[in-house]
Amino acid sequence: AQSVTQLDSHVSVSEGTPVLLRCNYSSSYSPSLFWYVQHPNKGLQLLLKYTSAATLVKGINGFEAEFKKSETSFHLTKPSAHMSDAAEYFCVVSARDDKIIFGKGTRLHILP
């Protein structure tokens, strides 16, 4: 069985400060892990994905995430937040049986 937990439903940061969105997963197999972003009234868009290659994954718009097997975590980070980063972010886990599990989402607020 697999599951994904996004530890914060809301995160607020000031523009120009670092962003950290936390995600923990559990999986019986080697997982594939994704972060998607959803801007208001839009569909989801892939930010980055991990599929058993390099543990530090770089994505679009300056985001990156590190796969830590020992901590079963895949936290999303960005060094400096921009107003346009305000959105909802979803952590996703999937495994070889093709089950895809979405987290509940973390809404990121950027303070001016």
Next chain:
Amino acid sequence: DAGVIQSPRHEVTEMGQEVTLRCKPISGHDYLFWYRQTMMRGLELLIYFNNNVPIDDSGMPEDRFSAKMPNASFSTLKIQPSEPRDSAVYFCASSLWSGSTDTQYFGPGTRLTVL
């Protein structure tokens, strides 16, 4: 490519009416997914297809929901009869190959309101 196309973008209907949502995946993609998003339940996978064949429909809430994919470029999600609790945003997504490890490309969604 125009991306995943969904229609209509908004649908308002009355309880008991039939509702049909439509999706055109990205050309050449083998997998197609239907999701439902609500504030209470978040994003839920309803059903997905591989090469037009339904693979997993365990997320379909009940018999009032049905989905078809008559060809590689078109899919429908039908609700009959509709109920107010079906109000949600319904997303269609497609991926090039493996449903579990490949990037999914999402459409803009259909916002359904059942009165």
